[in-house]
Amino acid sequence: MTMATEAISVRTPARGAGHDLRAIKVxxxxxxxxxxxxxxxxxxxxLQPVLWLFVMGTGLGSLVQGSIPGVDFRTFMYPGMISMTVIMTGMFSAGSIVWDREFGFLREMLVAPVSRGAIVVGKCLGGALVATxxxxxxxxxxxxVGIPYSPALMLTLLAEMFLAAFTITAFGVLLAARMKNMQTFFGLMQxxxxPMVFLSGAMFPLANLxxxxxxxxxxxxxxxAVDPMRQAVFSHLDVPAQVNAALNPGVQWFGYQVPVPLELGLVAALGGVLLMFAVAQFRRAE
Structure with missing residues (x-):
């Protein structure tokens, strides 16, 4: 007596924009x-930015207080410390990809019926929100440190923080896409x-370099990313013109003063390019 076997069909959910949005959310x-x-x-x-701001900032401020009357040097360093916090947190968030690869969770995500671009976007947005x-x-x-709690200033800094965080997280995801262990990633990250932090003007003025x-x-x-935050902070301070010129000169290209909207546009464009490269790396990953 033979028994008929009936094939069982397996249906994979169709990919679509809604499916990818759910993956990004997850x-x-x-x-x-x-x-x-x-x-x-x-x-x-x-811990690190707080130490830089209140310990190093206080120490350095005692050396330069005579040349910047009316301004606490910690006020100058404050935008840089925000940037340092966002940069370090964004990079560490991106490093979780390497951790997921070591423990096999990343493979489960890569074989899921969602686009790898959705995974990368979710990682970048998650890292950006965490860093912000x-x-x-x-x-x-x-x-x-003597900075007013102006709602306009706080909202401006919040938006600029998120933009910087998204860009640095995309950079971190790009680095982590092919890394096999955490030691290699953190060495490359450092x-x-x-150099990016020290050369950004986070800790010293950009004038007369x-x-x-x-x-x-x-x-x-x-x-x-640092200069727009400093421009926003100093626009809400009442400081002498010569002190503002020394501490907040902006970025110049051969004598051309780069406007803040262009600076933010450059950061956003870089974030988009890094995101595309990160997606491409993930599509080639095993």
Whole structure:
């Protein structure tokens, strides 16, 4: 007696924009949960900029207070410390890709019936939101360094933080796309991030620099993320014109003063390009 076997069909959900949007939401939600549940990481990411701002800023301020009357040097450093917080947190968020690869979770995401672009976008948005949330804590310290809690200023800094965070997270995702272990990623991250931070004007004014140092700051992408924040902060301060010219000269290309909208446009364009390269790397990944 033979028994007839009946084939069971398996239907894979069709891919579409709605499907990819749900995937972005899931990846973003996972990044947020991972960050909220890791309080040690939250504290460690805040420690370095707080030390730079209140310890190093106070020490350096005692040396230059005579040349910048009416301005606390920590006020000058404040936008740079926001940028440092956003940059470090965004890169560490991107590093979770390497962790997921080591423990096999990334493979599960890559074989899911969603586009790899959706996974990358979710990672970048999640990292950007996490970094912006971390930056909000530094934002809350504005009054401690003489910066007014103006709603317009806070909203401007918040938007600029998110833009910088998205761009740096996209850069981190691009680096992490082919990395096999965390040690390699963090070594490469330190090699890439520290020069970008030091050459962005986060810790020193961009005025009267030697030509070689001016050139390095101009070609550094993070300069165009730090300068708009400093321009926003100084626009809400009442400082002498000569002090403003010394501490907040802006970015110049051969004598041309680069406007803030162009700086933000450059950061946004760079973020888009890095995102596209990151998606391309993920599509080639195993």
């Amino acid at each position: 990846v973003l939600h996972r990044e947020m949960l991972r960050f909220v549940n890791d309080r040690t990481r939250m504290l460690s990411m805040l 949330g971390q930056g909000v804590i530094i934002l809350a310290m504005a009054g401690l 090699m890439a991030i520290m 030697p030509s070689w140092l001016h050139f390095l700051t101009v070609i550094n992408p993070m300069t165009y």
